[in-house]
Amino acid sequence: MSNQFDPIKEKIENLKQLLTQWEYQYYVLNSPTVSDFEYDETLKQLIALEKQYPRLVTPDSPTQRVGGKASSKLAKITHQTKMMSLANAFSYNELRKFDNSIKKESGLNEIEYCLEPKIDGLSVSLKYENGFLKTAATRGDGLIGEDITNNARTIKTLPIKIAYKEPIEIRGEVFLTKKNFAKINAQILDKDKKFSNCRNAASGSLRQLDPKITAKRNLSLLVYQIINKNEEDKIKQQSGIIEFLKLLKFKVAHEIKVCLGIEEVINQIEKFNVIKNTLDYPIDGVVIKVNQLDLYKTLGQTSKFPKWAIAYKFAPAIVTTKLKQIIATVGRTGRITYVAKLQPVELDGSIVSAATLHNAQYIVAKDIRVNDWVKVFKAGEIIPKIIGPVVEKRTEKLAKFIPFEKCPICGSKLEKIGDDVDQYCINNDCKARSLQAIIHYVSRDCMNIEGLSIKIIEKLWDHNLLKSITDLYELKNKKQEIINANLHIKDKMFDKLILAIENSKKQNLSNLIFALGIRHVGSVIAKKLAQIYQNMSNLMKVNFEQLMATKDVGETIAKSIVNFFANTNNINLINKLISFGVNMSFLTTSNFEKDSIYYKKCFCITGSFDIPRNEIKMRLEQKYDATVVNSITNSVDYLIANDFSSTKYKKAIANNIKIITEKIW
Ligand code: IVH
Numbered sequence: 042m043s044n045q046f047d048p049i050k051e052k053i054e055n056l057k058q059l060l061t062q063w064e065y066q067y068y069v070l071n072s073p074t075v076s077d078f079e080y081d082e083t084l085k086q087l088i089a090l091e092k093q094y095p096r097l098v099t100p101d102s103p104t105q106r107v108g109g110k111a112s113s114k115l116a117k118i119t120h121q122t123k124m125m126s127l128a129n130a131f132s133y134n135e136l137r138k139f140d141n142s143i144k145k146e147s148g149l150n151e152i153e154y155c156l157e158p159k160i161d162g163l164s165v166s167l168k169y170e171n172g173f174l175k176t177a178a179t180r181g182d183g184l185i186g187e188d189i190t191n192n193a194r195t196i197k198t199l200p201i202k203i204a205y206k207e208p209i210e211i212r213g214e215v216f217l218t219k220k221n222f223a224k225i226n227a228q229i230l231d232k233d234k235k236f237s238n239c240r241n242a243a244s245g246s247l248r249q250l251d252p253k254i255t256a257k258r259n260l261s262l263l264v265y266q267i268i269n270k271n272e273e274d275k276i277k278q279q280s281g282i283i284e285f286l287k288l289l290k291f292k293v294a295h296e297i298k299v300c301l302g303i304e305e306v307i308n309q310i311e312k313f314n315v316i317k318n319t320l321d322y323p324i325d326g327v328v329i330k331v332n333q334l335d336l337y338k339t340l341g342q343t344s345k346f347p348k349w350a351i352a353y354k355f356a357p358a359i360v361t362t363k364l365k366q367i368i369a370t371v372g373r374t375g376r377i378t379y380v381a382k383l384q385p386v387e388l389d390g391s392i393v394s395a396a397t398l399h400n401a402q403y404i405v406a407k408d409i410r411v412n413d414w415v416k417v418f419k420a421g422e423i424i425p426k427i428i429g430p431v432v433e434k435r436t437e438k439l440a441k442f443i444p445f446e447k448c449p450i451c452g453s454k455l456e457k458i459g460d461d462v463d464q465y466c467i468n469n470d471c472k473a474r475s476l477q478a479i480i481h482y483v484s485r486d487c488m489n490i491e492g493l494s495i496k497i498i499e500k501l502w503d504h505n506l507l508k509s510i511t512d513l514y515e516l517k518n519k520k521q522e523i524i525n526a527n528l529h530i531k532d533k534m535f536d537k538l539i540l541a542i543e544n545s546k547k548q549n550l551s552n553l554i555f556a557l558g559i560r561h562v563g564s565v566i567a568k569k570l571a572q573i574y575q576n577m578s579n580l581m582k583v584n585f586e587q588l589m590a591t592k593d594v595g596e597t598i599a600k601s602i603v604n605f606f607a608n609t610n611n612i613n614l615i616n617k618l619i620s621f622g623v624n625m626s627f628l629t630t631s632n633f634e635k636d637s638i639y640y641k642k643c644f645c646i647t648g649s650f651d652i653p654r655n656e657i658k659m660r661l662e663q664k665y666d667a668t669v670v671n672s673i674t675n676s677v678d679y680l681i682a683n684d685f686s687s688t689k690y691k692k693a694i695a696n697n698i699k700i701i702t703e704k705i706w
């Protein structure tokens with residue numbers, strides 16, 4: 042029998058080697074040697090043979106990259122050696138200080154450093170045994186990570202089999218190329234669901250429960266560290282580690298440089314700064330590592346960072362451009378936000394043509410004028426901001442900015458409310474206001490009407506089919522009109538939308554209160570009000586003093602609520618909603634886990650999970666009667682995290698807020 046199998050086995054072996062070699066050339070070396078067609082045809086041959094002889098399928102076969110099944114939960118993996126982070130430097134002087142301390146500790150006059158790009162992805166630990174990838178884990182909190190072996194196997198730059206038989210742990214960074222990131226985001230139509238940056242997208246893709254989804258995302262891997270290198274090993278330098286990893290057919294960064302002395306390092310960083318936007322992978326700095334590995338023990342580490350390395354973070358890019366126009370936009374509460382229209386300019390790899398100016402007071406305080414030259418900067422993913430005008434460049438006599446007096450959309454007089462610095466359009470019929478009000482009403486944290494995207498709402502608006510919140514509940518009577526209006530809404534889609542609208546009638550009172558868009562009433566206050574007053578008619582009757590006696594409700598919120606219910610337009614809206622059958626009561630289930638430490642607590646979430654956040658929110662609400670908010674404030678008790686570099690995470694740590702990594706929902 043084995044005789045009969047041998048030629049086949051050999052054929053399979055040859056095909057596997059060929060395909061592995063081609064993948065390496067294509068993904069790691071970036072120099073394909075065969076056409077996609079030839080690769081696909083050969084892969085098909087292998088698939089057919091393996092199908093015929095399943096016993097000959099081995100884990101290192103290129104067909105087995107997406108072999109793992111979807112799981113319901115990622116298992117935990119305890120790291121044998123803590124996955125550390127890096128100390129940061131933001132100036133060259135900090136680097137010189139770092140260099141001095143290394144010289145002092147080591148007793149050497151000059152230090153050799155290995156410079157590597159700091160890739161903005163997620164660090165992973167890969168363990169190989171007998172030459173085969175055994176486990177892949179995320180960093181997690183540094184001590185315990187998640188088992189992402191099946192997902193890691195789908196990464197084409199990760200060799201599943203290496204020519205090294207000893208157990209070895211290799212660490213590196215999983216990331217998305219800028220091109221793939223753009224591609225993934227382009228496929229997500231819902232604006233709210235798009236990934237805010239490359240790193241989040243990589244994290245979401247790597248931590249999928251179904252490897253098939255990860256495979257589609259085309260993640261990449263660059264490696265830079267070996268953990269359990271034998272003492273007697275011949276490699277003496279970090280640059281040697283990189284060379285060794287290259288030999289093992291891993292992908293390493295091309296831009297690695299060895300420098301003697303810190304001034305050469307600084308020189309090299311300047312060069313990195315110039316080329317950083319031309320690289321296809323996202324980098325947020327440069328990692329400077331002592332090259333001599335035998336110094337690592339002497340230099341040691343703190344509880345968080347090794348003392349033999351430091352990350353130099355690039356300063357945010359600043360450009361000067363001309364401010365062509367100041368416009369005002371109107372939000373759902375009527376609040377005016379000023380925006381600067383700029384002469385398009387390249388900033389950190391993208392073209393910037395607008396920047397936020399907040400409110401009129403901000404513009405006046407900075408004395409920003411139309412036709413001024415302004416300095417613009419972008420820090421990370423945040424939209425561009427203006428530092429201020431370049432006064433020396435003001436050649437003509439430019440008129441001082443005068444705040445708008447009228448709403449740019451409906452022309453009604455803008456008002457200031459109380460001590461608020463913002464201006465408001467208080468015309469309830471203003472198109473901008475009512476359009477934004479509808480968008481808010483249907484959004485995830487409000488009535489959660491799925492499928493009703495901003496685009497569709499705008500189209501329905503333009504066709505006079507949806508002018509107010511109450512029109513939503515009459516759309517079901519306009520099927521033919523909508524289908525005939527050429528809005529790309531077909532029969533099935535229409536039925537789905539109507540079902541989502543009908544289902545929204547069952548939403549809890551807390552969602553409805555938030556959805557009404559009462560100024561200063563966010564989702565947390567809305568939930569509190571719903572719990573205390575139990576139904577809409579109680580809430581409508583409440584007076585200022587009663588509200589002031591409510592925990593967390595201050596004067597501004599109390600006034601705003603009283604004003605809202607004093608307005609007949611709002612009363613009419615609520616009465617109409619009642620007539621459509623929208624739920625007006627606070628729904629509680631008696632199944633809350635009242636003994637849990639999470640009962641009635643306030644949560645915030647950071648990172649991507651296997652289920653959407655609104656689903657997590659709903660489950661937490663149903664299980665613990667919890668409140669879930671979008672940002673870290675004093676009222677947050679727990680941060681549910683799996684993005685350990687997010688601002689929320691940092692804020693939570695700084696404020697001693699407890700971090701949860703378990704899936705408690
Ligand atoms: S070395 C003990 N090298 O940056 C330090 N890290 O901010 C091990 N990173 O957690 C890390 N590129 O995820 C190292 N060339 C590089 C890196 C790199 C990106 C990440 C890594 C680390 C984080 C620290």
